[in-house]
Structure formats: C-alpha cells, structure tokens
Amino acid sequence: NRLLRHAGLLDTDVPRLHLFGAETEGKERDGASDNETKSESGVPEVPVPADDTPEVLNKALSGLSSRWKNWWVRGILTPAMISFFFIIIYLGPMVLMMIVLCIQIKCFHEIITIGYSVYHSYHLPWFRTLSWYFLLCVNYFFYGETVTDYFFTLVQREEPLRILSKYHRFISFALYLTGFCMFVLSLVKKHYRLQFYMFGWTHVTLLIVVTQSHLIIHNLFEGMIWFIVPISCVICNDIMAYMFGFFFGRTPLIKLSPKKTWEGFIGGFFATIVFGILLSYVMSGYRFFVCPVEFNNDSNSFTVDCKPSELFQLQDYGLPPVLQSITGWTIVKLYPFQIHSIALSAFASIMGPFGGFFASGFKRAFKIKDFANTIPGHGGIMDRFDCQYLMATFVNVYIASFIRGPNPSKVIQQLLALRPDQQLHIFNSLKAHLTEKGLLPLLEEAA
Incomplete structure (x- = not known):
C-alpha cells in the first residue's frame, strides 16, 4: 500500500479499507478452516472409567502394590468366570448361542461407546441410532442365513418363514439400503469428515464383532468340541502367558504391550499345547x-x-524313534482330533495374541486402559474376547479346509425344495450316472 501511495496509484483509503477487509475476512476463513481441521483431526481423550473393583477386595488388598493387587483380583475372578463358562456348557447349545449373541452385543456397545465418548461433543445426528440399526440389519442377515441352513425343514413347514427365507437377501439389502439413505440424509455441513469417520467406525466394528461371532455359532453346529476346545485354548494361553510372564518375564515382547514378555509367550505356548491335547x-x-x-x-x-466319526475314534499311532527311546513306547492310542488340537493350540498361542496386540494398539490410539470396566481386574468384555474372535475365524476356515466334507442331509433338503419336474430330472441324471459307473446293477442285486 505504501509503495502504491508513493507511486500515486493509491490516493484514497477506500481501496485500502477494502483490502484490509478482504485480509481480515481471509484470516477469519483461515481461522475457521484451521479450527474445523483441528476439530476433525484432533482426537479427544476418552474418559477413563472408574475403578470397579468390589469394595471388599479393595479393603482386603489395600496393603499390596498395584502389581500384586491386580494379580490377586485376576486370580479370584478368573476361576469364577471359568465356572460360569462350564455352567453355560452344561445348559446346552441353545443357551450357548444366546450367550454368544449377548457377548456380541456387549462388545459392539463397548466399541461404539468409545466412538461416542470421543466425538459426542459434536452432536452428530443419528449416530447411535444408525449404529444400532446397522447392527440389527447385519444380525438379521447372518442369523437368517443360519436359520435357513440348519432349520430347513421347520422353515419349509411354516408359510411365513418360507416367504422370509425365499426373499431373505433382498429384505436384508433393503434394510441396509434404508440405513444407508438415513446416513446420507443425516450429513451436516462442517462435520462431513467426522460423520464418515464414524460410518467407517461402525462398519469395521460390525466386521470384527458380528461376522466373527456368527462364525463361532457355525463352529458350534459342527460339534461343541469345536467351540469349547478353541475357546479353552485361548483362555489357557492367556492365563499361562500371564503366569509365566509375571514370575519369570524379563525380556519385552512387543512395544504395543510393554508387560508382554518372551518368557510368557514361550511358556504359554508349551502349556497350551499340552492343555489342548x-x-x-x-x-x-x-x-x-x-x-x-x-x-x-x-x-x-x-x-x-450320533455315531462318532473316525475323527473321534481311538487309533494306533507309531512314535518316532527319538520318542521311542525316551518313553519306551512304540505305539500310542490317540484320537485323530488330538492331532488337529495341536494346530488349534498352536494358533491360539502364536497368532491369537495378535488379536490382543491389535486391541492394545486401538486402546493406545485413544489413550484408554480398557474397553470398559465390566469385569474388575479384566476390563470390558471386549478385553477378554479380543483373541477369541480371531480364533473363531481360524477354526471356521480350518474346518472348511481340512474337516468338513459334503453333507448328504443338506443336499437332500435342497432337492426336496425343488419342483417335482426338477426332482425327476435330477433323479434320471443320477440314475444314468450310476448306471454308467456300473454301480446301479450292483445296488439292484443287493436289494
């Protein structure tokens, strides 16, 4: 401005005021954009939940250090939780399925609550409502698929269920599309980025929690042993790694969890293998x-x-020469499932902890110690099931890859759902195939 004035090109203050106003307006815009950027990129700390340890334990353990106090609290409550787990098993598969659903809902609630605690000051519209709506949609889809697969006869017997089963995927998509449109309509200026953050937050939570809890139920239908052994191996590894690390731990394992040690990791591995067998x-x-x-x-x-399959019938196995020289045995009787249990135990010990490391990284990102304070000394439900979900996926993949074969009963169920002309076509095709293979005359002679 001074240079222009000296040059005679700026004689009045009007343009100067205009430039000053533009400069001020620009600063205000920059300040607003900076504030918006800070508001959208900055992550407030999540309030730390209060200590929920029972007052009786607090008084009894008041003279101990925090390290030993935590050890005793865990030592007292862990057997109680294991006893509760055995009671649920005794009550049967239906109760187990309901418990899995309840745990899924609680884990979802804990993760979504963290998101709400971080971003609630922005008053994002419909965030909680949409989160629970999407949970309902995903559960409707997965449990509808399960009902169709495992309750086929019941579904075909009841007209309303048959209609719902026939159009199940279309109804599921329509429900999700409704939630998607509700989210788009809820978008508010200046909070777009935050709202899409939370949209992604909800969907990743659904992927981690709901999808994998659905796999747990599928594993349960294969036999309760596929549900109990993997879960028990993860629990055993968690306990034994903690015990070995507490008493012998010296070497840090990973920076995400400074208390995890190599001694605990290795000790937990061998203890879990033996426990699984x-x-x-x-x-x-x-x-x-x-x-x-x-x-x-x-x-x-x-x-x-049922009549147990070969997987659960004792068989003779020859020992390697090294083990023969140590034990003096040449043959041992084992169930084939015990061989598979070694793979399950190894995964629970080696890869399972990475679910815990992932959860530790998540909690460190938001500067919280636990997902919640539901279980004194243990944190929230999600703190106890962070490894279980990863294990459930592995078990489901393992069964599909190495165990499960074609299921004749399901094939027959699907055939009975076809039209009579389709059934006749399949019958004639199968008859021609068996005749060509030379199997049908043998069957007729046997009859």
Missing part, C-alpha cells in the same frame, strides 16, 4: 461334545446324538 482326549470320548448340533423337527429342539 489333554482336553481333546477327555472330550473326544463323549457324544455330547463331538456330535453335530442338529434340530429335531419332531421335538422342535436341538439334539446332540
């Missing part, structure tokens, strides 16, 4: 644990009764 040996002898969970249409209830 022993638990599998005990459970393989009971039909209640090894038989698939099936729905009985006559009694309208679940039944667990």
Whole structure:
C-alpha cells in the first residue's frame, strides 16, 4: 500500500479499507478452516472409567502394590468366570448361542461407546441410532442365513418363514439400503469428515464383532468340541502367558504391550499345547461334545446324538524313534482330533495374541486402559474376547479346509425344495450316472 501511495496509484483509503477487509475476512476463513481441521483431526481423550473393583477386595488388598493387587483380583475372578463358562456348557447349545449373541452385543456397545465418548461433543445426528440399526440389519442377515441352513425343514413347514427365507437377501439389502439413505440424509455441513469417520467406525466394528461371532455359532453346529476346545485354548494361553510372564518375564515382547514378555509367550505356548491335547482326549470320548448340533423337527429342539466319526475314534499311532527311546513306547492310542488340537493350540498361542496386540494398539490410539470396566481386574468384555474372535475365524476356515466334507442331509433338503419336474430330472441324471459307473446293477442285486 505504501509503495502504491508513493507511486500515486493509491490516493484514497477506500481501496485500502477494502483490502484490509478482504485480509481480515481471509484470516477469519483461515481461522475457521484451521479450527474445523483441528476439530476433525484432533482426537479427544476418552474418559477413563472408574475403578470397579468390589469394595471388599479393595479393603482386603489395600496393603499390596498395584502389581500384586491386580494379580490377586485376576486370580479370584478368573476361576469364577471359568465356572460360569462350564455352567453355560452344561445348559446346552441353545443357551450357548444366546450367550454368544449377548457377548456380541456387549462388545459392539463397548466399541461404539468409545466412538461416542470421543466425538459426542459434536452432536452428530443419528449416530447411535444408525449404529444400532446397522447392527440389527447385519444380525438379521447372518442369523437368517443360519436359520435357513440348519432349520430347513421347520422353515419349509411354516408359510411365513418360507416367504422370509425365499426373499431373505433382498429384505436384508433393503434394510441396509434404508440405513444407508438415513446416513446420507443425516450429513451436516462442517462435520462431513467426522460423520464418515464414524460410518467407517461402525462398519469395521460390525466386521470384527458380528461376522466373527456368527462364525463361532457355525463352529458350534459342527460339534461343541469345536467351540469349547478353541475357546479353552485361548483362555489357557492367556492365563499361562500371564503366569509365566509375571514370575519369570524379563525380556519385552512387543512395544504395543510393554508387560508382554518372551518368557510368557514361550511358556504359554508349551502349556497350551499340552492343555489342548489333554482336553481333546477327555472330550473326544463323549457324544455330547463331538456330535453335530442338529434340530429335531419332531421335538422342535436341538439334539446332540450320533455315531462318532473316525475323527473321534481311538487309533494306533507309531512314535518316532527319538520318542521311542525316551518313553519306551512304540505305539500310542490317540484320537485323530488330538492331532488337529495341536494346530488349534498352536494358533491360539502364536497368532491369537495378535488379536490382543491389535486391541492394545486401538486402546493406545485413544489413550484408554480398557474397553470398559465390566469385569474388575479384566476390563470390558471386549478385553477378554479380543483373541477369541480371531480364533473363531481360524477354526471356521480350518474346518472348511481340512474337516468338513459334503453333507448328504443338506443336499437332500435342497432337492426336496425343488419342483417335482426338477426332482425327476435330477433323479434320471443320477440314475444314468450310476448306471454308467456300473454301480446301479450292483445296488439292484443287493436289494
């Protein structure tokens, strides 16, 4: 301005005021944009939940250091939780499924609550409503698929269920599309980025929690042993790694969890392998644990009764020469499932902890110690199930890859749902195929 004035090109103050106004307006805009950027990129700290340890334990352990106090609290409450787990198993598969659903909802609630605690000051519209709506949609889709697969006869018998089953995926998509449109309509200026953050937050939570809890239920239908052994291996590894690390831990394992040590990791690995083999040996002898969970249409209830497959029948295995020289045995009797249990135990010990490391990184990102304070000394439900969800996915993939074969009963169910002309076409095709293979005359002679 001074240069222009000296040059005679700026004689009045009007342009100067205009430039000053433009400069001020620009600063205000820059300040607003900076504030908006800070508001959208800055992550407020989540309020730390209060200590929920029972007052009786607090008084009894008041003279101990925080390290030993936490050890005693965990030592007292862990057997109580294990006892509760065995009671649930005793009550049967239906109760187990309901408990899995309740745990899923609680884990979802804990993660979504963290998101709300971080961003609630912005008053994002419909955030909680849409989060729970999407949870309902996803559960409707997955549980509808499960009902169609495992309750086929019941579904075909009831007209409303048959209609819902026929158009299940279309209804599920329509429900999700409704939520999607609600989200778009809820978008508010200056909070677009935050709202899309939370949209992604909800969907990733659904992917981690709901999808994998659905896989747990699928594992349960294969036989309760596929549900109990993997979960027990994760629990055993968690306990034994903590014990070995507490008493012998010296070498840090990973920066995300400074208290995790190599001593605890290795000790937990070997303890879990031994535990998995022993638990599998005990459970393989009971039909209640090894038989698939099936729905009985006559009694309208679940039944667990079958002739155990070869996987759960004792077989002779020759020992390697090294083990023969140590033990003096040449042959041992084992259930084939015990061999598979080694793979399950190894995954629970090696890869399972990475679920915990992932959760630790998540909590460090938001500067919180636990997801919640539901269980004194243990944190929230999600703190106890961070490794279980990863394990559930592995078990489901393992069964599909190495265990499960074609299921004749399901094939027959699908054939019965076809039109009579389609059934006749399949019958004639199958008859021609068997005749060509030379199997049909043999069957007729045997008849």
